[in-house]
Structure formats: C-alpha cells, structure tokens
Amino acid sequence: MSSRTPIMAGNWKMNLNHLEAIAHVQKLAFALSDQDYDGVDVAVLPPFTDLRSVQTLVDGDKLKITYGAQDISAHDSGAYTGEVGGPMLAKLKCSYAVVGHSERRQYHHEDDALCNAKVKAAFKHGLTPILCVGEGLDVRKAGNHVAHTLAQLDGALADVPAADAETLVIAYEPVWAIGTGEVATPEDAQEVCHAIRGRLGELYDTELADKVRIQYGGSVKSGNVGAIMAQPDVDGALIGGASLDVDEFVKIVRFRD
Ligand code: PEP
Helix, strand or coil, X not given: CCCCCCEEEEECCCCCCHHHHHHHHHHHHHHHHCCCCCCCEEEEECCXXXXXXXXXXXXXXXXXXXEEECCCCCCCCCCCCCCCCHXXXXXXXXXXXXECCHHHHHHCCCCHHHHHHHHHHHHHCCCEEEEEECCCHHHHHCCCHHHHHHHHHHHHCCCCCHHHHCCCEEEECCHHHCCCCCCCCHHHXXXXXXXXXXXXXXXXCHHHHHHCEEEEECCXXXXXXXXXXXXXXXXXXXXXXXXHCHHHHHHHHCCCC
C-alpha cells in the first residue's frame, strides 16, 4: 500500500474571471466542508488573474484547499512582457506551478529545455512543479508512448537535484485524451506511470521514486476516477473540464466512495 497522499488538482485553464473564481472556490469550500476527504490533497489551478482572489479566500477561511498557477516564467523578473515570475507566485503563496502542459507545448512551442528551466524556477521559489508529460496520438499509434514520455521527463529533470525532485508532482497526460472525452484505460495510465516511476529510480534512486506523486490527466470524471486511482502507480489526477463543475470535482476528490 502506497504511503503517497493522493493529489487532485483542478486545472481551470482559461476559464472563470476573478469574481467567478471567488464564487467557485466558495462553493467548493462549502461542498467540501461537510465531506470527508481527509487524506487527499486538493488544489485548484486558476488563471493568473484569479490567484489573488483565491489567496484571500483560502487565507481567510483556513480552507484545506491549496492553489497554484498554470505556468511560471523561467525568469525571475525583467523585460519579459506577459510573463509571470516565481517571486510573484511565491508572494501570492502559491503552492504549485504547472510546467509543460500540452497546451503550452503545442500553442506556445515550449520544449523540454524550457520546461527544465521552469521546473528549476519553481523550485527556486519554493513552489512545487506539476510537470506534465505525455504523448500525442501519432506517437501512441506508433507504440512509442513510453519512450516519448520518458524523454520528456529526462529533459525536464536535467540537473534537478534529488532534494527538489523528491517533492515533484508529475502528471502523465496523453494529449489525445485531454479535453476529448477519450480516456486512457486504467491499464494505459498504469503502464506509463509505472515507467515514469522506474525512470525516476534510474535518474535518482528507488526511495525517491517511491515518494514522487504521479497523476493521470485526460478526461477524468467521477465515473472513471475510481478505476484510474486503483492503479498502484497513479497517485491522483489533473482534472481540466470536470474541475469547472464543483459537484463533479467534489465527487472526483471523494473517489474512494
Ligand atoms: C488538463 O487540462 O490537464 C486536462 C486533463 O483536461 P481534461 O480533464 O479536460 O481532459
């Protein structure tokens, strides 16, 4: 039985303005307040513009909900128009920063070297990176999904020291399953999450590999989360679309029911 605490993180993507975020988090906090979800870490990942509002709610209410950003600049500050740096996110008391989401890799051409710099930036400022890796449909069809995903992992973790890496969260997200309604089978998720843990053992050691939490992401819903979470190397989920529906997200958090 794994000693890793499951982590359910809602990636809102580019949805909910700061007022909607307040309503959403209040509803979520209320829904979770009379629910038993002890032993599960719950995080929301709103757009940058919502973080201050979410911080205020979480600070004030001592909610057990944590929050983080959907991206982080590789730079601390300076002439990088449009970017948001680690010191700013740390000041907002973010716990997490997503790095290398497939939508950033696809639409903003983020490569493994940039993900590596962002992982390091997150750690430098006390944030836990949620590092996203995963293959597209063509790679899956060619049977190269494990090798492709492990290469992304190698690139993103180059020169990341063990003391940092052991606190990492990794999200295995097959791109063909994100926002498509296509969900990988629990066995598909387990195959790659197991391979990721194996690679962490090679890059570092098995003790560290055992500590790292690996999420599955891709059309997770209340109806499929139980089977996915039953896999020994899956420690949580990164949830996009379904995280915008509070009732559905709460059911996912309570996957043990
Ligand atoms: C995501 O945004 O990381 C994601 C997995 O989205 P969805 O759950 O909508 O597939």
